[in-house]
Amino acid sequence: MAVKIPGSGHLRGRFTRRMFMVGLGQTALMGVLGARLYQLQVSEASRYRRLAEKNRIGIQMFAPTRGRILDRNGVALAANREIRRLVIIPDLAGNLDEMLDLLSRIVSISPERLDAVLRLAKSQNNRIPIHVKSGLSWEEMARINVMMPQLSGVETQYGFTRLYPHGADFGHLTGYVGAVERFEIDGDPVLHLPGMLVGKAGVERGFEKRLRGRGGNVKVEIDSKGHILRTIDKTEQIAGSDIALSIDSRLQRRAMHRLKREKRASVVAMDVKSGQILVMASNPSFDPQRIASGISLADWNQLLTEPGNPLTNRAIRGQYPPGSTFKMVTALAALEAGVIDEKKKSYCGGSYRFADHTYRCWKSSGHRDVDLHKALRESCDVFFYDAARKTGITALSAMARRLGFGQTFDCGLPDQKPGLIPDQDWKIARFNRGWLDGETVLAGIGQGYVLTTPLQLAVMTARIATGRKIVPMMVKADYTAERDLSEPLGLNENHLRLVRNGMFASVNEAGGTGSNAQLAFSDIMIAGKTGTSQVARSASNGHDRRLKWEERNHALFVSYFPHDAPRYAVAVIVDHGGSGGRSAAPLARDVMTDLVQLDPLKTPSNGPGNLTGDQLGEGEPA
Amino acid sequence: MTNLLGHQSLADRRRPVSERIWSVYWPLIVLITCITVIGIVALWSVAGGSFAPYAERQTIRFLFGMGLLFAVSAMPIRFWLTMAYPAYVLAILALVAVPLVGYEVGGAKRWINVGGFSVQSSELMKVAIVLALARYYQMLPHKLVSHPLWIILPLGLIVAPVVFVMKQPDLGTAILFATVGLTMMFLAGVSWIYWIVMAVGGIVAAPYAWDGLRDYQKERVLIFFDPERDPLGAGYHIMQSKIALGSGGLSGRGLMQGTQSQLNFLPEKHTDFLFAVYAEEAGFVGSISLLGLYLITVLVLMSMGLRCKSQFARLLAAGAAIALAVYTTVNIAMVIGVLPVVGAPLPLFSYGGTAMLTTMFLLGLAMSAYVNRDETFRS
The missing domain is CATH 3.40.710.10 (DD-peptidase/beta-lactamase superfamily)
Incomplete structure (x- = not known):
């Protein structure tokens, strides 16, 4: 390295100097982060630990019920079906085997499912609720509720799926709902809830704001074991409004x-x-139902590429x-x-x-x-x-x-x-x-x-x-x-x-x-x-x-x-x-x-809106 | 001497691939493996002590990424020099295509989220912008570096992708492009005058920009910087994240014992907020060690750059170092509530396939610069 390429030494020197500055700057930045970590985790740790443990305030959010879509006569074009789920929290259940045994005498649970619950309970944190059965009937629900005092750590939860009872006849009009995607998050916290659905097409999307409603939340005090001590504050969720379309x-x-x-x-x-x-x-x-209840990628691609574009509202x-x-x-x-x-x-x-x-x-x-x-x-x-x-x-x-x-x-x-x-x-x-x-x-x-x-x-x-x-x-x-x-x-x-x-x-x-x-x-x-x-x-x-x-x-x-x-x-x-x-x-x-x-515009009083007089009065077949 | 150097580099290029692979900088490999392994343990814990679904896949991705790193560093560095501009053009085209394609397909396809095109194209740009700027300053005679005309060009290279990702909108990636690009220009030797003018201009312009905002935009910015204004909305994540960190204390609660994270108070706990989970369970000892590992990795990358003879190789290594530093800083700052939530993963640590591959690609380029540190491109 005896001969220097003109300028290159100077260049390299300047690069080295500036790299040192950047390196120093980065070290300083990370130092600030480290200091903040120290502040949070060491100096103020007791405050946060108190927040987290002793009297931790948990905020649980509840999804609002989505409004229905109706026709002009009140016929439901899009409705909700409630799903009831049974979950168990092993930490609160006491003896899990006994509790599951008791449960399986109240509702039928397959042996495979019981095995799976036990396996999960062993392998994960015992405060995480484990899903025991979904799609409970009203009867099963009632039986569980009656037995509730003896069931510890057992909870029933509600969820919704969307129902399109008329199939393809209203597919373009109602559109369909699906899981929330990142770009759809608009600042409404309920969108972060698991299982939340938003409109993706048609009226479901066009009237999303009115159909969605407002989420509710409960602020509760939870002790270190996750037990709810008391409810501090509760905001009820407001269900989305039903929308009556002009469609007949x-x-x-x-x-x-x-x-x-x-x-x-x-x-x-x-x-x-x-x-x-x-x-x-x-x-x-x-059929919007097919999409809303979870369509396979292959079926979806087929819908997208099918001649005649069935997804397009002509x-x-x-x-x-x-x-x-x-x-x-x-x-x-x-x-x-x-x-x-x-x-x-x-x-x-x-x-x-x-x-x-x-x-x-x-x-x-x-x-x-x-x-x-x-x-x-x-x-x-x-x-x-x-x-x-x-x-x-x-x-x-x-x-x-x-x-x-x-x-x-x-x-x-x-x-x-x-x-x-x-x-x-x-x-x-x-x-x-x-x-x-x-x-x-x-x-x-x-x-x-x-x-x-x-x-x-x-x-x-x-x-x-x-x-x-x-x-x-x-x-x-x-x-x-x-x-x-x-x-x-x-x-x-x-x-x-x-x-x-x-x-x-x-x-x-x-x-x-x-x-x-x-x-x-x-x-x-x-x-x-x-x-x-x-x-x-x-x-x-x-x-x-x-x-x-x-x-x-x-x-x-x-x-x-x-x-x-x-x-x-x-x-x-x-x-x-x-x-x-x-x-x-x-x-x-x-x-x-x-x-x-x-004659959908006919007024009940048969005023001047009535088109034809009497000879066609048989107009209400369905 | 020029000839001699040229000769040497020719010989260098003739080195067999196996030898080039063995001449990588092993300390870097060890460092990134350590970071990733800690991340995999955290993912294992998040899933309640189970390798499925996160830890397992993250391990496979890391192995795949490591293969990519070695492949990239084993390619002749001239190949990367040649590919720099084409890669940049390709990346710009991909960014332009996103809104068009996205528009045509309508609401429907986005729901299925088949392609994830918007992610892919900005990932490509993360690599391409480093390559393109390094190539630019390799070509540019050093006397012209501070010439206004030759400053506008690289600025354009930076501004174009920033504008496109801002539209997506992806603030985190925009910050990355801007910071990496400008720092590379700084390292390339652009005169101090410009940096001073820029700093003064920014300070002067800020109040005017603030006045130009609408009320709801101001509110959004305020919530960004003071999340407690909106505890159920934007502030929710940050409050929960801070409680998680704070309750970890000095030594942590132990694996799978973080109540905050295990009880689902934390959002995105396996991706952007994985650091919070880790910090709760491993405590300050764990979090400061991880931060230290990142700092050492960044400094090691920078020192690899210092040992290179060509401007191209130096800037490649520096670009990778800065990209790693920016993402690490932005993510951790966001998790501990110093910066607003912008959606930036912690490189090598957060769960995610594309981010892992991009990071490994950039590290592979830095490694390639190191392996070919004596190459001068003058023969």
Whole structure:
């Protein structure tokens, strides 16, 4: 080491000096820790030992009972099952063999279990409670309680498991509970309790705070052997509140049953006045009980990867191009912009040319002369291409947002998807390219970039039916007629009338695309609109039944009824159903028929809310 | 002489693997084995005198970790020099991926907790940040060390992972990254002026930062520093932990006799708060001995660094020493109520697989620096 590399000696010297400083600093820090340890464990030891031993104050926490989830009629969708456990604390039991012998004469305990208890009692600290039997029946519980004076060191403890009595029919709605994870700890001490459950999805998660309640605790004096000497202070736990959803479980069950006839489909039914959701069904679904009672990793992974994503609630997380159900938006935007009116006619020769592109109407032979009424009735694309282009994307997207698209709703359902309402700013932010008028043309019939969820479609329908800014609600008590906070949308009443009449014609007049949705009741008229939206750009028009299932068009239908005094709105999407008129409209009709028969909004006094008078009074089967 | 050194290091690299393994610094191996064995005994006691479930698995992990340590130190040190930046980039990508992946999978997967990705990616960074900074100062001509431009770069290397883990949020790991990174810069020779400016700036800025907090945030900070404000919530752990320590007294209550820990008053007693269990059962004699073992281990690691010729090797050993020191200090300070509860395990001692492997990996790097202490990377 005779020759020094220039600078390296200096460098190493500086490193050594600084390392000494760091080492000294670390030694000092650890010295401080050591001093503090000395203070705690030697100087103040007697104080802490007194705290710990002589009159140690133990704080025992108790978990609150989780609130139940009910439907609008009080049917439990998620409830609790109490589990009773028998434990024994060897230290307090005196002669353990005798005590176990006595116990096994009161309740049946398997010999293996008895062996296991004895083995545990020998191998671990004898103050730790040992679990003897779980799932005690009421009878066994009563017998133990009677014998309690003779049983020393024996305790019965309560716990809860969550019960979902209706299986997959309400899986997406209720969601499920599971063990607390680190990231969920929010400062509430009850979350640290063993066996505590928190909501992981659906309403269980959305209303976690209300369902959970507040934990209670007991401060007790414990002597050195762990015996409780006296209770110093007690705070009772406050059970979580029950939550009554606006959902009608009878309708929900029927809807789920009906949806099973389609591979993948979803439906939302809503009270148009209050926004209360009566049905929210999505197929395929999953059984929350299976997850809440402890699912194996293999089963869980299977659920996650299964085709059709059963864990996904399509009604709020499925994003679909709305197709022709979007034409009401285009119509209202165009009417407000003044580019069309009641009488304004377009000519449909089967296609529309703009900027060197040809946009086809679904009816290749054309609709000839078309006014707004006929355009909605027969779902003429050309009329709306033209109306949309003249209105422009800014006004069109603004109207879409006003009617409830491109947003999520704060109604207690977590993980909603917002869909997509494109505009110039979005296009630049997303693709760094300017908006093209041709894209407005496509947006006018709900294609191109536009994406919506079934929930948003139901909201749009309710807003058109009432002209008010209806927002969806999941909880029954959140709405009363006196607390109706919905504001008017500020749309021209005449424009709304034109659109509603068009929707009425689509179902009830000759040539309408939605005639399959007509109800069998002659006195209840519905208004609706079909939608058939292209999945991907495929060579054919997507109607073809010979196409592979995944390439077929999505089928949509939105409707409200009764037409003259709207009460209910329904939105249906059948994934790859081929055509809105053929597969979504009949599904909507079946759901609406159930709504008429069960009429969940009927008031007990049979006031004006009663839909149909007497001939349908048999509406309470379940 | 340069040639001679180069020659020597070439010869060094040609040393057979078996010889490199035998040339590790055995006192370090003995020290970490002692610490881990004490931890395993504490875990045995926590489980009520049973090897299952904790002690058994911790033993297997330690043996596995020891294998890793030897493997890391047996690799040519140039390999670690080459891998430093790629490892850092990989670790950053993993940190970035966490929020994205976490978001897509939604509430569902987190519940099962299959991957534990957030843990894994910050563990990777614990190794990568040491490697990357050591590599940086190996490359940087010493005259540029205090040049502002060449200070911003390593600062960026430190700040990026700190920001990501703060978002998770994982305060303990953020403190580790920041302390290890800044101390390495200090050791690399960054001028005193910067450290003085930083200290003064911090003191001046603190009151403004405090004023910027909302009321509930202030309350949370206050509870952190004075847990007795909230005895049922955040303060619960600390009170119970202090009672456990204090009731241990000078000589402890004996194995399995700690009433605090055995009766479940202590939370997380096999992980972050294992030291409290141990201190109750082994008393001040036991806890101060363990603290001493940690201090000796840290100083031994530092002295291994002092014997290295290259900046890279020096900083590797120093990085491992500081990481061990920071985690030990933060954990024990938290358990005895000097620092807020931030969620930091006691290295080699607390129950936990990933933390064990990360620690052993870092120690393996320090060992590699020691084995190759004459390497200068100049040939």
